[in-house]
Amino acid sequence: MANETFDQTMMFLAKAEDELATSDILRTVYEALKEKGYNPINQLVGYLLSGDPAYITSHKNARSLIRRLERDDLLEELVRFYLESHDEEKAQ
Template structure:
């Protein structure tokens, strides 16, 4: 029987942090593999917050739900600006 007078120590398992870029790459690939237009589906998700815009295939829906939508927009803008700057 446990000693209820002592403080118990609980260790949780830390999930591996995945970058927003990695999430988008995996979600993009899952959408392509399932035959969806990934741009339309990701925009639909960002605009509405409805995770059903993203397929469950390969855990993509769960993965994208772990990232805030504003973080996704921020990453997309960073990449867009990098591409635009590299052109000039």
């Protein structure tokens, strides 16, 4: 019976320590922009429209963090959050 467990292939999925969720990166970038006195919404929109990382401060490593993500993934996260939060409001 003990040999039966060795006959099966086990799958191990681990999240890298430095891998952050899209929402975590957005929150970090938002806070970094806010701390530096920028309007975070305007700066993020500028980045999303142009792709120019100069819209994002390097404070708190925000520029490097946001560049880990594809802009379409960021937009998808934002649209999903917006629509899901509005669905919840209507349900109440």
